[in-house]
Amino acid sequence: MGHIVLTVERIDQVMPFYVDVLGFKLSDFALRPFKAYFFHVNARHHSLALIETGTNGIHHLMMELFSLDDVGQAYDLAQGEEGRIGATLGRHTNDFMTSFYAYTPSCFMVEYGWGGRNIRPETWTSMELEHGPSLWGHDRTWLPPEQRAEAREMRLKAAELGVRQPVQVIKGNHELMAGTCPWWDMTVRAAE
Secondary structure (H helix, E strand, C coil), X not given: CCEEEEEECCHHHHHHHHHHHCCCEEEEEECCCCCEEEXXXXXXXXXXXXXXXXXXXXXXXEEECCCHHHHHHHHHHHHCCCCCEEEEEXXXXXXXXXXXXXXXXXXXXXXXXXXXXXXXXXXXXXXXXXXXXXXXXXXXXXXXXXXHHHHHHXXXXXXHHCCCCCCCCCCCCCCCCCCCCHHHHHHHHHHC
């Protein structure tokens, strides 16, 4: 299991419980197109997130897989059922997860993904997600039309600005290609 996202009436009323009582640390937050706060307890970018919706409940559970192909094949299966997709295939700005969301028979969603990010909790500094929750994709069918349009504009702006992130893989789950990649070489040099 990757993480859980809860819907809450007001984030400021429940955050002290998770931070002060349970010891979660803030990873980052988004104020647009909806208010969301992400928390970690270990090296996983986030194990808990809170979305302010005006109601209390479970938004989704996230399941992380070993293979990107498993995610894609499950996406094909989920698309075969009308109304099953809660968010299209996409990639998050904060944990770099490539995933999609599917509605369960219990009316909450499961995020099915691959390639989650680890952080160094002892040196991590939280920040606002200025480019929204996703680099690309994740068109959220559950959002009202105006927030859905705002999320799309944020994704298009991130693309226009050239926002990119490296793919996160675990040992044994990749092969290095021969050759060079000018974009990647430039990105590595800029980070040094």
